[in-house]
Amino acid sequence: MEGGGDMGLVEWCRELPKIELHAHLNGSVRDSTLLELAKDLGEKGVIAFADVAHVIMKNGRSLPECFKLFDLYHLLTTDHQTVTRITKEVIEDFAAENVVYLELRTTPKKNEAKGMTKCSYMKAVIDGIRAVDTVDVDFVTSGTSNVNCSEATPLNCIGSPIKRKKIYVRLLLSIDRRETTAAALETVNLAMDLKNFGVVGIDLSGNPVIGEWQTFLPALKHAKELGLPITLHCGEVPNHKEIQAMLDICPQRIGHACFLVEEEWKRVKFLKIPVEICLTSNIRTGRFSSIYDHFFADLYKAKHQVALCTDDSGLFSTTLSNEFYLAASTFGLNKDEMFLLARSAIQSTFADDEVKHELTKIYDDAANRLII
Numbered sequence: 001m002e003g004g005g006d007m008g009l010v011e012w013c014r015e016l017p018k019i020e021l022h023a024h025l026n027g028s029v030r031d032s033t034l035l036e037l038a039k040d041l042g043e044k045g046v047i048a049f050a051d052v053a054h055v056i057m058k059n060g061r062s063l064p065e066c067f068k069l070f071d072l073y074h075l076l077t078t079d080h081q082t083v084t085r086i087t088k089e090v091i092e093d094f095a096a097e098n099v100v101y102l103e104l105r106t107t108p109k110k111n112e113a114k115g116m117t118k119c120s121y122m123k124a125v126i127d128g129i130r131a132v133d134t135v136d137v138d139f140v141t142s143g144t145s146n147v148n149c150s151e152a153t154p155l156n157c158i159g160s161p162i163k164r165k166k167i168y169v170r171l172l173l174s175i176d177r178r179e180t181t182a183a184a185l186e187t188v189n190l191a192m193d194l195k196n197f198g199v200v201g202i203d204l205s206g207n208p209v210i211g212e213w214q215t216f217l218p219a220l221k222h223a224k225e226l227g228l229p230i231t232l233h234c235g236e237v238p239n240h241k242e243i244q245a246m247l248d249i250c251p252q253r254i255g256h257a258c259f260l261v262e263e264e265w266k267r268v269k270f271l272k273i274p275v276e277i278c279l280t281s282n283i284r285t286g287r288f289s290s291i292y293d294h295f296f297a298d299l300y301k302a303k304h305q306v307a308l309c310t311d312d313s314g315l316f317s318t319t320l321s322n323e324f325y326l327a328a329s330t331f332g333l334n335k336d337e338m339f340l341l342a343r344s345a346i347q348s349t350f351a352d353d354e355v356k357h358e359l360t361k362i363y364d365d366a367a368n369r370l371i372i
């Protein structure tokens with residue numbers, strides 16, 4: 001290791017300014033919060049707390065188990081007040097790990113029983129961003145917005161604008177693979193309405209064995225036409241027809257890419273599509289029996305643009321610092337290389353040039369401390 005003084009690798013990975021590009025809001029909730037929420041619902045007789053607590057604390061989950069768990073998470077978290085709370089906590093947790101730029105993704109949800117629309121869900125998320133108090137947040141990209149949403153409080157009336165910069169938070173709106181074309185289109189239109197509230201793109205996620213590509217395609221095409229960047233959960237299962245179709249629309253990034261075969265990798269490399277890599281998630285869900293088999297090393301050697309990410313830091317009990325440590329210790333990267341890897345994610349963000357410039361300055365400042 002060349003720099004960073006006597007700092008041990010764990011501490012160094014934590015100190016390193018990091019950029020998180022693939023984090024699902026509900027997958028990033030603290031276990032302690034989930035347990036507290038489950039206890040509340042248990043006392044109200046809505047769920048059996050003992051069964052739920054056991055599931056929340058379990059380690060190592062298959063991909064189908066993860067999606068069952070998300071249904072439970074959503075039962076616990078999907079009311080306005082709780083959405084606001086978890087958003088606040090998740091941002092504070094990322095900031096505590098020295099994440100300097102967070103692209104947080106979430107699926108806007110309708111829940112008639114709670115009087116929730118996709119728009120009011122997002123308003124609750126935005127309230128959560130504004131409620132962060134352990135760090136300063138750069139979030140609002142512009143002062144006003146035309147939100148065609150029938151909320152009592154228009155989004156452009158929520159609280160005061162920008163605080164002093166510390167962590168940049170931007171949002172991606174996720175389309176869940178269970179959704180209809182109409183619901184997916186609604187999400188894209190909402191993203192467009194919220195561009196002035198930190199929304200920078202669209203994600204496609206959810207259980208990869210559910211849903212047809214043709215269902216999402218009109219919404220993704222619409223996003224493209226509107227100039228909204230897209231990232232896709234691509235190749236989480238070996239569905240090669242869908243992988244081809246996904247690459248055909250040239251997304252700005254892809255996530256996971258676990259089951260891509262050589263021809264598909266050739267296309268990803270040719271198209272220079274950055275890949276969001278979630279090591280712990282891929283191992284925990286059983287895609288790779290050993291981390292040494294992970295394709296990270298191949299992409300890294302090929303100098304293909306990659307970003308280390310957590311996916312679901314709560315669900316998989318990880319942090320972005322831990323993901324960097326894992327990469328360094330497994331693939332033998334030194335501190336200089338890790339620093340450049342972290343910094344290189346700037347180009348893959350969906351942020352505007354001004355933010356990219358600010359992030360570059362953050363890394364320039366940190367370089368003296370961490371690698372010289």
Ligand SMILES: CNc1ncnc2c1ncn2[C@@H]1O[C@H](COP(=O)(O)O)[C@@H](O)[C@H]1O
Nearest residue numbers: 024025026027066070106107174205206233
């Ligand atoms: C394990 N790998 C994964 N693959 C695919 N989709 C995933 C995922 N992890 C999370 N999600 C998606 O994110 C939602 C939870 O956050 P939000 O409710 O949107 O905040 C899940 O319901 C799923 O649709």
Ligand SMILES: [Zn+2]
Nearest residue numbers: 205233255311
């Ligand atoms: Zn994901």
